[in-house]
Amino acid sequence: MEFNLLLKSLHKHIELSKEEEEFFVSLVSYKKITKKEKLLISGGICLSKFFVVKGCIRKYYINTEGKERVFEFGIENQWILDMQSFWKETSSIYTIEAIENTEVFELKRSDIDKLLIKVPKFERYFRLLGNEMLYKKERRIKQSLSCSAKERYNDFLSDYPKIELRLSQRQIASYLGVSPEFLSSLRNKNETTKP
The missing domain is CATH 1.10.10 (Arc Repressor Mutant, subunit A)
Structure with missing residues (x-):
C-alpha cells in the first residue's frame, strides 16, 4: 500500500520517527469506494476521518426547501469529515459521498486516542488541521453571506x-x-x- 502521499502531508506539520510513522500507518485502513458510495449518511455519527488519495468526494446536506447543498469537496491530499459530529459524537446533518471512484485512508475516532497517547506530537498535527478546516469553514460562510x-x-x-x-x-x-x-x-x- 502506498502511504507516501499521506506521510508527506503529515511531514508538512510534524516530524515523525520511523517507529511513529509505522504506528500511525498501522491505525489507518485503505479503502476503495465506488462512485455514489456513501462514507457517512445524514443522521449517522461521523466515526472516521478520510484522507483522499485519489478521486473526489462531496459533503452535502438537504436544506429546508428539500434541496441538496454541497458544503465542500474533498480531493486528493485532503481530509474530509463532519468535524462536529466526529469530535462531539453527535448525529450529522451531512452525507459524504464519492463523486467518482475514489481511494481513501480511513482513521477512526477510536484510534485517534491511541495515537495521541503513543505519539503526542499528533496533537499539534490535528490542531493545525482543525485550524485549517475552521478557516475554510469561516471563509465558506463569509462567501455565502457577503x-x-x-x-x-x-x-x-x-x-x-x-x-x-x-x-x-x-x-x-x-x-x-x-x-x-x-x-x-x-x-x-x-x-x-x-x-
Whole structure:
C-alpha cells in the first residue's frame, strides 16, 4: 500500500520517527469506494476521518426547501469529515459521498486516542488541521453571506483548481447556491471576459 502521499502531508506539520510513522500507518485502513458510495449518511455519527488519495468526494446536506447543498469537496491530499459530529459524537446533518471512484485512508475516532497517547506530537498535527478546516469553514460562510455569485464562482475555481472538469454543473451550482442555468450564464460571462 502506498502511504507516501499521506506521510508527506503529515511531514508538512510534524516530524515523525520511523517507529511513529509505522504506528500511525498501522491505525489507518485503505479503502476503495465506488462512485455514489456513501462514507457517512445524514443522521449517522461521523466515526472516521478520510484522507483522499485519489478521486473526489462531496459533503452535502438537504436544506429546508428539500434541496441538496454541497458544503465542500474533498480531493486528493485532503481530509474530509463532519468535524462536529466526529469530535462531539453527535448525529450529522451531512452525507459524504464519492463523486467518482475514489481511494481513501480511513482513521477512526477510536484510534485517534491511541495515537495521541503513543505519539503526542499528533496533537499539534490535528490542531493545525482543525485550524485549517475552521478557516475554510469561516471563509465558506463569509462567501455565502457577503459575496456575489461571480465572486463565489471565482473563489471556487481558486480553492479547487482543475476540479471543475470532474464535477457536474448541478454539483457546482449546488456548492455555489445558484441554479445550474445561472451557473451556465456565469460561466459564459467569465469566458467572454477572459483576455
